[in-house]
Amino acid sequence: MTKVLMKGNEAVGAAAIAAGCRYFFGYPITPQNEIPEYMSRELGKVGGVFVQAESEVAAINMVYGAAGSGARVMTSSSSPGIALKQEGISYIAGAELPCVIVDMMRGGPGLGSIQPAQGDYFLATRGGGNGDYRMIVLAPADVQELVDLVIEGFDLADIYRTPVMILGDGMIGQMMEPVEFKTEANKELPEKDWATVGTGGKRKPNVINSLYLQAEDLENHNIKLQAKFAKIRENEKRVEKYNIENADIVLTAYGTTSRIAKTAISKLEKEGYKVGLIRPISLYPFPNEAYEEINEDAKGVLTIEMSSGQMIDDVRLSLNGKLPTYFYGRTGGMVPSPEEIVNKVKEILGGDK
Amino acid sequence: MAIVFEKTKGLTDKPTHYCPGCTHGIIHRLVAEAMVELGVLENAIGVAPVGCSVLAYDYFNCDMHQAAHGRAPAVATGIKRVHPNNFVFTYQGDGDLASIGAAEIVHAAHRGEKFSTIFVNNAIYGMTGGQMAPTTLIGQKATTAPYGRDEATTGKPIRMSELLATIDGAVFVERVAVNTPANIRKAKKAILECFKVQLEGKGFGIVEVLSTCPTNWGITPVEAMKWLENNMIPYYPLGNFRKPGEVE
The missing domain is CATH 3.40.50.970 (Thiamin diphosphate (ThDP)-binding fold, Pyr/PP domains)
Structure with a gap:
């Protein structure tokens, strides 16, 4: 097509x-x-x-x-x-x-x-x-x-x-x-035998x-x-994972912000940083197992949202204290730039590549 | 032996939960009989409201939806648009239709949705225990109008039939009462006529039925019938407000 x-x-x-x-x-x-x-x-x-x-x-x-x-x-x-x-x-x-x-x-x-x-x-x-x-x-x-x-x-x-x-x-x-x-x-797909279509005099009423x-x-x-x-x-969990076994830091974001995170990751990789990504596609059910697969030596997980921090609650629940969590968000219709994310990652890693 | 009267097949055998002297039972029977007489029971889909008649889905012997408070006309719109050849009706009280669901009933009428509404007006919130409704009469006591409804702070009772009759899409609007055998017969005739308007595809129809609530009015069933006649009918005049043919 x-x-x-x-x-x-x-x-x-x-x-x-x-x-x-x-x-x-x-x-x-x-x-x-x-x-x-x-x-x-x-x-x-x-x-x-x-x-x-x-x-x-x-x-x-x-x-x-x-x-x-x-x-x-x-x-x-x-x-x-x-x-x-x-x-x-x-x-x-x-x-x-x-x-x-x-x-x-x-x-x-x-x-x-x-x-x-x-x-x-x-x-x-x-x-x-x-x-x-x-x-x-x-x-x-x-x-x-x-x-x-x-x-x-x-x-x-x-x-x-x-x-x-x-x-x-x-x-x-x-x-x-x-x-x-x-x-x-x-x-x-299952039959919708519960739907209201009129009894036709053939069955008890559906309610x-x-x-x-x-x-x-x-x-x-x-x-x-x-x-x-x-x-x-x-x-029904759906998730996209990138380089989480070898990363020094893992970014996590959904929807629009995940695309900006990807741009930030390619910029950081050019500078020699090892950065992973977890992109939940299903937010409910939340793909919590993906966070368990993160390299134990990673410095932490950075959640990026166009909010003051909401998905980060599920990220924390998924990590259950295993790794430090960080947050970067913009609100009110402001969209984070890849550079802002790059800077935040560098701030967390403190220059360690 | 010849059978001269039997319970309509339009109702299930489930005993109703209505209080003694409440006229919901009469109105249920009229609606059910009308569906049977018009031969639409088997393809009928009804919508029950929130309020005393919330459990109507257990009593009408046809497919039913239970709707959120006041939203029955929106739910019925969804049903009728999917099944334009089925008979669709809502059964709503005055708190449901005249207060929280005022927008839904006005716009279902305004779009000329081809379903029928039975609007049971007993001038009070029954199920929640007798609070003031938009239809409560001036001076009538309610648990949220303990000194009687005061026009200065709560306005005058709203006349929904008169309001809906100003909307072109509402092609049948009639107010009836069920306080006497003669009025019950007139109510049945109006319900049949209203349902026929839907079956003929002419548009939206509503029958407002003045009803009693002895429990929350705090009087006996017999006194309640008299109270309806002496207080409600003068403020809510009976009669037809709109019929097909009168609509341009």
Whole structure:
């Protein structure tokens, strides 16, 4: 298949349609507007439905209705809008419905800014809504990976009956790169025999619900959900590792910042430094084992984020005190430069190569 | 022996949790009978709200969703857009529809979503124990209006049917009550008419049903029927506000 040059946000829409998504419910917010715009233009051509909801709250509840009715469905937003969707995401997780949610992160807190940021890591990986739930969170670093993860995200959502979040940022949403769309044909997915389609008089009613008034019942439901999350942790970790066995220092970053880290690494290598990289692709489940493989003689692990330090909590939990941890972050829509990272590494290593 | 009356197949056999004298049971039956009479029960998908009727998903004998507080019209939008040929309805109370879900109901009507809403107005938050609703009458006591609803600080009760009737997409809007056998018969007729509007693909329809809450009003079921007639109906006039054909 030939590659086409596409903007990240439009590629999200094209990937969703390639994956068989025919329903999109959204609300405008910068920097992800090209996603609903693309869907409003393209979904009708393939027999799908686009609805511009009255709010993010309504949009995610439309997703809940459509997902419960058995459809492949997506919504997208950016940080403050994703915050509004948390109610619906919790219900979707509780009722075990599949859907894909795209968050093209921008600066925060509050109305924040419209420039790229990574301040929604906690919101995404800890479950921003109420109750004990997790969802699969995938963090692409380029437009091709964005496309691949959106397509895969729909399958993961169906397999585990869970919301899947694609956690990008304004940079990935706005940049243009060549992409191709690869869909796996005939992938076996579970039947949606739980969906509301009308009983047809042939079975008992299906009910989409997250309410369990008896404490024993709700605890059992939670135990079942936790077993599912454990299975997700067992099977769905995704990570890119580079030179972690021989490194003096290992950088770790996801999404946009991982690309800047890579540029910093090639600069440092030219100067004779031995620098490794761990790039989590799945943020939940977090690829903690990768950190156990780091060379024991390394001086430490430097986490780089466009936040004040959120993923670093998972890095520390993964290292469990094995190595010192360092942090470099920019916030508010400021993007770290490779030189800033190079300088930070030199500061940590104190001139040792 | 000839059967002259039987329980509708539109309801399950599960005993309801409603308080004695509550009219949810009557309204459930009317909705269920209407679905059976129109032959849509087997392809119906309903949406239950948060509030006293949260467990409606256990009582209606059709596929159901339970929705977040006030969001039933958004959930129903998602369902109906996926299954345009199924019969889709929401069943909501006044706290759910007129307060927290005001945006969702207004915009479902505004888009002309082709589903039907049963709006049960008992002028109070029942499930949470009798707090003031936007529909609580002036002077009516509630646990968050212990001295009676005060217009100066809480405004006047909101009339949702009149409000929705100003929206072109709402092609059927009628207010009924279930306090007398005659009114119950009129309510059934309105529900049937509202559902037909959906089946004919004409747009959004809503029936507001004035209902009682003896428990939280603090009076007997019989007194509650009288209170509804003497206090609610004068403020919330019964009748049709919109029918197909009247919409330009």
